[in-house]
Amino acid sequence: MKKRHGIGIGIIALFIIFSAVSFKSSLTPYVTFAKAKTMSGSVQVRGVLISERVIMTEDKKAITFKLQDENGQEALIVYKGTKPDGIEEATSIVAIGKYQNDQFIAEKLLVKCPSKYQSVQGSVNK
């Protein structure tokens, strides 16, 4: 009985260690571009689109655009994937990825669109 419990607890402990490692490696902190340059792991940067256009690369495998973070610093974002809807109208864009060779290679983009469905102003309670 005791031995069996030990095995069970051991398996769970292994799983928890595995999860902790997995958690640590998948943790992506929110930073600015300045900080992102110094970090090796995956990070997220929020900013606003400042390019005139979102450009598709020649081989059509990626899109690039410029993003300006909260400190006013900007960086070229390269996103290998299809262009997210409404990116041009986005109020802010969160790029998740790594800084490499003066470019921010995004694995994922979160596009925050102006929510016109909640643009109610001056409501009063009755």
Add this chain to the structure above:
Amino acid sequence: MVGYVSIVFALLVTCIAAFSYFNVHLSTVTRRSGKGRAANVGLQCYRLSAILAGIAAGYLLYLILDNRFDYAYVFSYSSRELAFMYKLSAFWAGQQGSFMLWLVFHVIFGLLLSRKNDTPPGVMAVYSVLQAILLIVLLAKGPFMLLAQPQLDGVGLNPLLQDFWMIIHPPIIFLGYAGLAVPFAYALEGLFSNNHKTWMTAVLPWALFSWCALGAGVFIGGFWAYKVLGWGGYWAWDPVENSSLVPWLVNGALVHSLFWARLKSAAIRSAYFASIFSFVTVLYGTFLTRSGVLSDFSTHSFADEGVGGLLAGFVLLTIFFGLTLLIIRWPDLPEGELYTRVNSREFTLGCSVLIFSLMAVMVFIGMSTPLVTMLLGNPSNVSESFYNNTSLPLAAALVMLLTISPMFNKKPNEAISLKKYWWLGIIGLLSLVLPLKLGLYQPMIVITTIFSITALIANVIIGRGNESAASWPAAITHAGLAVMVIGIVASSAANESTVTTLNLQQPKQILGSEITYIGKEEANDGSGFYQNFIVGHQKIEPSLIQAFTKYNKEGQPSAREPAIDRRWLADLYVAPVMKHEDHTATEIRLATGEESQQNDVIIRFISWKMITGTTGQEMKVQTVFEVVKEGRTEAIQPELVYKNGVVTGAPVVVFGQYEIVINGVNPRDGNISIGLLDNVSISKSDSVEVEISNKPLINLVWLGAILITFGCGWGAINRFWFFKRKWMIRKRGQCPFLGLHN
């Protein structure tokens, strides 16, 4: 006015109901008698509160159907030309209305409970308090706010939500949310009255019902995402999805705890925990998704609508009350062993509770990371890999358990035939064919696949029957889970995807299919446009598939449904990327003197020079390009200006057709990056950019979902008193699956 006042009064009488029910509860606990008048006061007050809540909900429905655009809520989610079904769904499209819907279900379940004679007054007291919470949230931010300036027409429903599945998805989810209030109320009553066994029988049908509803809601949400959103999958571990998944997982732990506790009373603690936390996680998920704390971490748009603090308070309150009571009663709870032997039903049940709980904890940690790290001052999020990495081993463990569990679903003291074990082993070996055929070699995925196939067969063949303690519904649910796991693993691990351009009428071989884009057509009713594709496979008739893009109120394309060629064994998923409407330019990199051919134009990079401004804060890059088309040459001089830390490049138009903009210059080697946009090809629209993916066995995900929902629903119906009383009892003799658990 009517709505607001009825909510105020509903809150008032709900509080009175809670108070009088609590008084009756106290007197029954101390004297075991003296219900009488006080209980009647509670019942009458509760009924009155239900009527008032009904009036408020009915009034909101009336406002929506009557196009009362002077109300902010109606203005925001409805509009005049909206079809009746969508007007109905505008009721729960917004946050305030969805709380109203939750309240309606809560009240309906409360009425059912209060009608039942043996519902302890303590349960109704706790249940009324939970109802008061919903009413307070509705008071803080209700759907009855008037606009300062009445509008003639509303904004309308988000086109993405104008879909059949999105009409029924929220009500189903909220059925589950409301249903989980019952186990919570019963658990607290059980702890209060120190009567730890009887409550579980009453809770089981509700737990099964909520599990069925929450599961169905989660699956429908996934199906909608797959069919409508067009990002290629059904699950993205988004906070909104997770906030229903965690209660579903805890609910799973609850259902299995209840069965476990029947065999070993020491497992009652587990049932208490699961009852309390299934409702707490519902509230917590609501808080996370409604409070705006995740607004930077999710693709869904959330704004803080002023109820975040309130909901956080209620989450803490329910945890505090639940856990405090549990800790106080801990010494009084039945003690003993959790299982006798490893090869027993109680052991497998216990393991399933453990796995469900671990899964819930992992998803909970993941979805809480933004909030917790934000409070710690260093906001972070976890990527999808965390969820995928942790859920795969747990899913593997779950299907392994599922494989062996039918063996132990015997009535106590019955021998298990070894022959069946051997059969299962052979089936397991045979099922290796599937992952290998799909080209899956990753050990964890192979293990998960073969065990889910074996589990499926084990549950179908020996998981039920007269000699088994497990019922038909349980066998169906378990088989459904196995089917679903096969589908999830196969469709995601063997998913192939590619992005390509399809020219009009030009067939292209992609992922084993021949795909032809045959053009765009406007929908007859002007609601959007279709893009048509013909897909041909070997040995199969070619089929026509359509991607549909809906227009929003301004006539702009907004919601994009992918074209899906649905086949039995695999889906071909074609999601248009729509570069045309989006005016996506092509990026070209050139060195000085170099030229590039783009369709029918040649762009030649002649020279560039940098001009530094007087302050040094300002810089300008002047360039010269030659553009050649059909023998004609034009020179253009686009510029790139750097000023106050901002780089801007204005597009230059050439031949009245092409726009050229400078993206950047590398001063060291003089390489330049420009963007080229062809405005004529945009209007011609003779090609389409698509993301095409092949998803093998994805239909098993939906089949599994249907089986799980059906199994849970059947299990719940079997156990609800109001079904039993009417027609189940008479039929019991004929149905082998009924009453086996009782």
